[in-house]
Amino acid sequence: MEKSATVHARIEPKTKKKAEGVLKKLGMSPTEAIRLFYNQICLCGGIPFPLLIPNETTKKTLKKSSQDEDVQSFDSLEEMFDSWEK
Template structure:
């Protein structure tokens, strides 16, 4: 089917740049990705992923200022001293269980 409809959207430049960088790495033009998204909306009869508010937002340490990074590190250290930790084997088992892997 020939592509003849245009779609004009406004998007945050940073979001566009980040997404297009990933798509480029995958070798997928943005227009193809949008077309795939629309096809999935049709197939799923709705948004093709779960929309929900997360229980909490994990800290992106690459975006933290020094004082906030130190605060996060102190929280982690306090959790470790208080025994509120899990070994890697348990964490990965939980992830596999939670995501059906």
């Protein structure tokens, strides 16, 4: 298949660096990831994952966690589930 079309996109440097770190761990290049995404759009006939608007509780939780407020860490899933029972 001929690969001659070009896609240009602007993205925040911090987001780009973080995403490329994940892709590297997966053994993928940014170009391969974009190609995969576009192919999935074609196969699904739309975005290949649900796009949802977060409710107010989720928005507040995401904001707090991005500011390292009310964040809990666990060493295992079992430890996390055990904390819910208390």
